[in-house]
Amino acid sequence: MTPSPLYRIMDASLNRCCEGLRVLEDMLRFVPEDVALSKALKNLRHSIRKETAALASRAVKARDSENDPGFVISQNGPPGKRSGMADVAVANCKRVQEALRSLEEQAAALSMPELCLFFESCRFQVYGLEKRILETLIPEIRRNILNTDIYAITASEHSRGRSNIDVVRQMMDADIRLVQYREKDKSLRQKYEECKEIRKITKDYGASFVVNDDADLALMVGADGVHIGQDDWPVSAVRELVGETMAIGLSTHSPEQAAAALASGADYIGVGPIFETRTKKDVCDPVGFTYLEHVVKNIPLPFVAIGGIKVHNIHEVAKRGARCICLVTEITGAEDIGGKTKEIRNILSKKGRLT
Ligand SMILES: Cc1ncc(COP(=O)(O)OP(=O)(O)O)c(N)n1
Ligand SMILES: Cc1ncsc1CCOP(=O)(O)O
């Protein structure tokens, strides 16, 4: 009996889907050497091959490559120009998503409800993976590291005797997605060893890692960003050193500094200190809400509010428009970092209802 032509579509779609996944897997493995992401793509490809083994052996019988009208179409010109790595990644994510959608529809038409659901869940996995792939490959997206609610910073002298490594592990378990390493009194060697370890941990969790002050250290450990202050090297010099893919954050305390930061090419600004803080020794006076509101209204750059922010006052900061908020000792000094993070997120999720 001749198999339904729907099997021919499924045969082509399965191949298209797995080929697209393989292209992405190799890119992630050999270009940014992102083992975790490459492995996630490989696992998805294997699970598709496994779940469709029976279907694939039926579908291959319907194959008739020589008489595929699509082959004639592709002979009429190049398969679409690719302007670079990011383009190849986007095209292959789309190709996998489209192939999965087609598989889903054919499975529905052939009354295969379980396979239909399986393809749908794979498609949703690819949407999530696509976001991570693009963040990894495209410099502008990669440098946008403030797309998260909490910005945590290490402070070993305010960590209840726990090491920075221990504290960062707890932050990762609490699903904090962005951590800065800030240590003022440790040797370069100590800072290097700690940053190497923290880079490894944050990478395993898919979180971003920023090094305070030392652009050279940030480069050595493969950090995602470096944070500098007003008296540090200028942004342009740091950009020359760190290249296009590393984010540069710059502390600002006034409208003039924010405007200069925008012109300088900084990827984000620190806005603060909002309140009084004892965590930073050479700190300036609190800038209060006036400066925060100025940035919200006038500065088209991602920003993080910082300085003296605690559970009891965070809603005041969030309700004025801060999306990413830095709490240093409120987190490092918490006995239960996971519990404290939940408490903070609970307040942030209710901010619209708090006056
Ligand atoms: C997110 C963030 N904002 C501000 C600072 C402060 O940086 P800086 O003014 O250079 O002061 P030190 O932290 O180096 O004492 C920061 N580190 N992070
Ligand atoms: C590094 C830094 N820059 C401005 S305030 C500050 C420290 C903020 O710490 P805390 O959140 O404990 O007040």
Ligand SMILES: [Mg+2]
């Ligand atoms: Mg600094």
